[in-house]
Amino acid sequence: MDQSSETLRREVGAWLRDNVPSGWREAMTGTDQASFVRMQCDWFAKLCGAGYATPHWPAEWPGGGRSLAEQKVIFEEIARADAPRLILYFVALYHAACTILDCGTQDQRDRYLPGILSGDIWCQGFSEPNAGSDLASLKTRAERRGDRYVVNGQKTWSTMAQYADRCLLLARTDGSGPPQAGLTYLLLDMRAQGVSVKPISQITGDDEFAEIFFDDVEVPVADRVGEDGQGWRVAQATLASERGLTLVELSQRMRYAIPLLVQTLGDRGRLDDATLRRALGALAAKVDAACALADRYLLKRMAGDEAPGDASLVKLCYSRTLREFTVLGRQISGLEGQYDAGFMRGATQETGNWAVDFMNSYNWSIAGGSDEIQRNIIAERMLGMPREPKTWKLGPGSA
């Protein structure tokens, strides 16, 4: 660990200790969305003001210019300090900013990046009801008419879309050739005429995601990122934008939450149960391994040694370990844990409300590239096993 990393760690750690809103978890339990948005907004302003919200941005931007090693330190300290996750601003700070920085025009950078710094909320418009894992098959249309695109269609599972000012939209401009080749990437104004948003009611009672409906929505050509038909390539930049940092943060949060399992054991009077103790002991080792794997991945990235499939190993490991973690919590919490105690907004999967944490663990095994897709990637790109055929001829009697 070099000297400057240690210094940064102390500095960030000290700032977080002084500034993380105390009792935010209690405040966010059983509260409404408006309070959640306020908490996120306040925290964003603080973090941005301290220069810790944009470490991955280029140096000419406030808070920018930090190395991957320094970004890792910031994320680790945020996890250690149990700071709130900036769920409302993550797409803006990471997906939108990186896409615009990597693939956008100078004009787009000038128009949008300052807004992100002052709290513009962005959402992602990729998945559709019929295009989840098979994203390339998406059907939302963007028809070129003069100096604008006219968008019709529907997106789903868009995080925080109900609050978003702008949307990273992947739409189809050409239906004739291979699916991936006919996609175009647009920066869409969520306040434009024809946009409507419907929050999705999750099984936990929360509503962090929404459907977005586009009815003849106009998007100026100046808000297209990359050329016509290059949308798929631009989208890869979006999907690669957080670079494994999220998984470092989340796996560490999982490790810091192990005391919650101990607390539940104690609350249920089962601290002396030898079987449960052994399950806890075994799980703790697996959590340490998940942290080590996420950590190693970042180190490999920093050394330029990342191999195809490495990111998939990390995500799959985190998602499976999280499942075991939350299932154990669910088992330990017994009948008491089955009484609906509401949920905590803005937290991830380590709230200690095990039924909710368990249900939320599916956000990680399904979203962001499902476990099944990660396994395909590992098998095909890392292990060299043959790829799925592009098309299937289904015989009579099969689907």
Added chain:
Amino acid sequence: MNDILDELRESVRQVVEGAGLAATEQAIWPHVTELGWLLVSVPEALDGLGLGTQGAAVLHEELGRGLSSAPFLTAVMAIDAVCHSDLADNSAWAKRLTAGERITVPLVDPDLRIDRNVNGRTVLSGVVAAAQSADEAQHALMWSGSADVVALVSLRQPGVDVKHRATWDRTRRLFDVHLNSVAVDDEFVLATDRAARVLVRRLQALRDFGIAADSIGAAAAILDLTIEHLNTRRQFGRPLALFQALKHRCADLKMRLAAAAALLWDNLARSDDPIGSADATMLAAQAKYLACAAFTGVAEDALQLHGGVGMADEHPCHLFLKRAMLNEHLGTPGDRFEADSADSVIRAATG
């Protein structure tokens, strides 16, 4: 350091591959001594390679990959013990052992008690189990159950009975050493009391890290063989590897192995100094626990994925499975680790 370790790995792999999978002890031991592998963890000040536990782990991994029969782990444990002992002539012992003089060490904690006779000499009785290749050794390193004494015992003396125990894993040769009131001269006592407890913890850490690395290397090899099998074996007009269920199974195995490997290397880095601390012993037991779980998991599925051919002993698949089964029961027992791990976690959370 990483470049040196990579080079070491490359050169060891070449030699082990050249000797062939599961080469006999006679075939591989000369390479171990002649190529200076026994010096890997010996400090440079003592004419060693000074590569610490990480260097040793590279060797264990590559030897595991090749299902090596060389009693390398026991040799380096003994060398480390004499280097860190209170023996008057420990450097002479170190020279003998690094030159290849054969010694054995138990791969599980011994069941030995101390009786001190009237002359004040240490007298040991009990059983030292899982002493690898003891028939080739002059001496055995051992410690009492209470870890109050660590000693070298000559195996060719009255009161010592060395019994071969044939294991399913033919790649290791294990022996039970029975001691019936065997007196140990002071010159063969490496440590007593507190120093002995520290030395024993150190040996346990080295042992567990060694078994962990062996497991990671061997698991990687059998996973490679399995994927190769799936890619070449054709049924229903296509390679088995095209079936998604099998692809996913291999991906899961790869993930578990990668996680166990990441933990091993992370824990090695965290424990290098001081290796004899309670933390290092726990880190090693943790790494061993997950590495063995990953190895047995991979080896169990490997047999299934090989189909009928894996059930015939002319195919090497069973050799890996048997090594995995034995590794699980060497070193710190898994259930004891789970209980200790829980104790540690609960103490940290409630303390």
